Amino acid sequence: MRILSLGAGVQSSTLALMIKNGEVPMVDAAIFADTGAEPRGVYAYLDWLESVLPFPVYRVQKDDGLLENIKQSVAGGRFAGAPFFTRSPKDGRPAMLHRQCTKEFKIEPIVKKVRELVGLKKGQRGPRGKILATQYIGISWDEVQRMKPSLVPWIVHEWPLIDRRMTRADCLRWIGDRGYPLPSKSSCTFCPYHDAAAWRDIKLNDQESWDQAVEVDRMIRTGDRGTVDKLYVHRSLKPIEEVDFRNAEDAGQMSMFTEECEGMCGV
Ligand code: SF4
DSSP: OEEEEOOSSHHHHHHHHHHHTTSSOOOSEEEEEOOSOSOHHHHHHHHHHHHHOSSOEEEEOSTTOHHHHHHHHHTTSSOOOOOOEEEOTTTSSEEEOOOOHHIIIIIHHHHHHHHHHHTOOTTOOOOTTOOOEEEEEOOOGGGGGGOOOOSSTTEEEEOHHHHTTOOHHHHHHHHHHTTOOOOOOOSOTTOTTOOHHHHHHHHHHOHHHHHHHHHHHHHGGGOOTTOOSOOBSSTTSSOGGGOOTTSTGGGGSOOTTTSOOTTTSOO
């Protein structure tokens, strides 16, 4: 079985359309792991992809999604696992919380769906030394450091864009040259991995996503389960609406597109 991990961002959407056009071998299905916190434009693009792709697209979600999980976490529930910023108790400098969200809300729901598609029963182990599924991951040549092997031994990852040396810019060119609508960047609206350019873009061009990021940023201020200090979505440890994105200071915000993020978010 061949599966496409579909994030409905630039790279995985390019891959989906290359498969449709016969430039990459056909898949049995695509799987979109929904955090419940993507910008509206990503869901709209996914709707469009579903209408043109010649293979089924399954949307999967852990519980009620990451956004709901964060709400429950600040109310005393289980730690949400998003890598928010806080003050390090060691030296008082900004530090990121441990990130579990990619694994819990992206990787594991996809593996669970692949298990179902290949016919593994609940609790049944995959066979030793046998590959049951190949999973295409839409990482581009400029993000080669994000390539990671599968968490389970019976799924093998392949990276067709890397094989073709295609960068993110090449993907946008490929889509534009064929007259398809251009996808936008996929990632949770409040993702602390946004770099300055991404925050600026959201603030200027996507009011709804910006409002959601501000809402989450305010919501987490009292801390998350197990944290002792205030939390922020931005490394300046300021409310996001107070950050001046023209500041040189802001240029220090890490980007998920340069930091490894297991290649499952933002593609
Ligand atoms: S986009 Fe960011 S917040 Fe969302 S799952 Fe990925 S790392 Fe976590």
